[in-house]
Amino acid sequence: MGTNYCFAGYDTVELAKTYGTPLYVLSEKMIREKCRNIQENFLMKYDKSFAAYASKAFLTQAICKIIEEEGLGLDVVSGGELYTAIAAKFPMERVIFHGSNKSREELEMAVKHDVGRIIVDNEYELEMLAAIAESMDSHANILFRLSPGIEGDTHKYIQTGQKDSKFGLPLNKKELHRIVKKTMANRRLTLLGFHFHLGSQLFENNIYLAAVQIVINLIKVLKIELGYSTEELNVGGGFGIKYTAEEEQTHEIGFYTDEIMKEVSRQFEKESWSQPSIIIEPGRWIIGEAGITLYTIGSIKEIEGIRKYASVDGGMPDNPRPALYQARYDGVIANKWQEKTDQVTTIAGKCCESGDILIWDLPTPELESGDVLVMKNTGAYNYSMASHYNKTPKAAVVLLSDEGSYVIVERETYQDLIRMERLPDYLIKKDV
Template identity: 50%
Template sequence: MHLYGTSAVSDRGHLTIGGVDTVQLSKEYGTALYVYDVAMIREKARAFRNAFEQENVHYQVAYASKAFSCIAMVQLADEEGLSLDVVSGGELYTALQAGFPAERIHFHGNNKSDAEIRMALDAKIGCFVVDNFYELALLEQLAEEKGVRANILLRITPGIEAHTHDYILTGQEDSKFGFDLQSGQVEEAIQSAEKKSTLKLLGLHCHIGSQIFETTGFVMAIDKIFQYLSTWYESFGFAPEVLNLGGGFGIRYTADDQPIPVGDYIAAMTHAVKRNLSEGMAMPEIWIEPGRSLVGEAGLTLYTVGSHKHVPELRNYLAVDGGMSDNLRPALYQAKYEAAIANRMNETRDHLYSVAGKCCESGDMLIWDCKLQRAISGDVMAVFSTGAYGYSMANNYNRLPKPAVVFVENGEASLVVKRESYEDLIHHDLPLKQAIISK
């Protein structure tokens, strides 16, 4: 089977990642357990940056931290010279606590609160990606109160749909995100923003979807945006200093997925921008926001195999000590994964199983009908490509504690997020107070 990143098989027939035995990791840190291959994250970050360097353009590669955010991950992004995309006060707080340079933080979100905007202004972040007219007015008001000038991009929906799951399409006209390009909203927002002394309009942002395996959608979006930019440039002189083209670059979850090199995306984007520039219009700085494509394949989840159930002539169920509480994507998106029995890597994958989680929910199925090695209770199962939106979407359904997170690199493992305890689960609970009813 395909192995991911620095995964390999040891002499003992155990799966290793980053030079570390996954079976040993499961013993030391318990399961369910998220494990990240740091070398692979570094490699992917550098691939994006190198692709831009080859195109000889000004750029920023911003890690979309919604994919996976913790202090160690934010610090790793900083080490690799990335900017950072946050979408909430919690992600911003994590970034600031990690010591991430505020000037390289971009704040997204379609409903930023008053408190979140104030927090970001106080931190002097690099840029707000403004999503709607309400936010534009609120940001102007709060920036004026604080006597500061905020850098902004306007998020637009260009009406281009990516080939992806309906739930994660964000670039079409009917979307909760952004100003609609074709109805005149973007032009109105540009002219409004440019009149506000407390706002500095840097340019535009668009994001057309997720898990995209071709460059056509990006090029179509750029072509469409520049149809309008050319008119605006001629009529009132607007030219973006920055053009943020979002993320959505596809990764490999299963053998059906065929990702293309990141350089292909960057080359197609930059060439399309250059081709569309009007006479006299300067080349904008190009920003992108990879999240899943930086961390998705670098992460795997380890489980311990528990119960089995055989349904004659139909199915063999294999249950693990996790599920939709640590990986919500199969239930939410019908996402597909590959897996292996980590302590039996040299054995033949000739058993057909459906991998069930332990949550009290019939929809808690991690993988339907996958070929695995023979598995017995106590074996360690690895599910691959869980680095994006696993930990981020982890929850306490059925009061299951959230798993720990371990980074591995050069044969060493380090705990970067502690496993929740039962005590953690009730930390914020308050006892019922009996009301005294007077008669």
């Protein structure tokens, strides 16, 4: 009945047939549209502004190229993400390197490749970075990550700005003064400013304003008491997107940035001081809605009067978010999406875990084995969080563009799963 469900102009059932399932699918057009929205409504609207894509949401070399072409920077949080950017020849001056416990090897890589900014999380890292820059006869631009004591309205596992956060320096005036003075005296480091991040999947803008006010108060004190002028203020990302019909609509970027910029201007004009550059780091907001995951339905089990399950050929290994912090998703049956949804089905993953449920109580038509499920808005924190649990090969990633559909990450094989394994000689059976 009717045609198959289409995404970004492509028949999803045909994509499943061509590339197999589970399959991550990304729309290049939708990613670029979000980047251009940021350009138009933030970067071109305000002087002294910068945006870096938070690559932990999803990163491949192809994504690096798209982000580079769209004029954004790149926020990386590990040596692996930095290595991917280097391999893609992303401009290093537009890279911001985060992380709460960067290794010496990671910091050496960052200094060697002249990344634009290193966000220093703690004093241990500060001292290690200074020693590395000295040993390499080099220099690093840094920002201090602060914990402003603001709790966002989101799951506690993705809050990051509260007082007891594992991230950043707490707002202790005496300690911050000492660390800032120490950094100002170091010829190998230039302290450009400060950074905070309040959490993920946030729909409020007032908490950003509260954090901005707290940090600006600190900036003013440092200016008056130490003569330190802040050049940059990075307000992080965490801007939420709509996953299900019950959730709030995705806000335009200006919902957050307009209020932030007004507050910054107000605060600095009051003192007749030059205001710092403002940096944002959207990740999910750029790529979350630009992705879907395709699955094939296998077994169907009905427990009369209680629940109906439909199991798919993926689950926790390709999307751990529902099991990790009860993330919710919407979905449709691609080959029956125009049929009446008069049943309620729980979509189960294939792992040996009772918690491996992708969608609870999804309205569906009558299901059959072989139907194709489209799980919506899976562009962020799905492939990037994927695992090999139950020895499951990772799914392929396909990019849809005006030029065609392209595999940007190959599907893993069983051989890939054991490629890094080694057998000790004493366990190898010798032919008799």
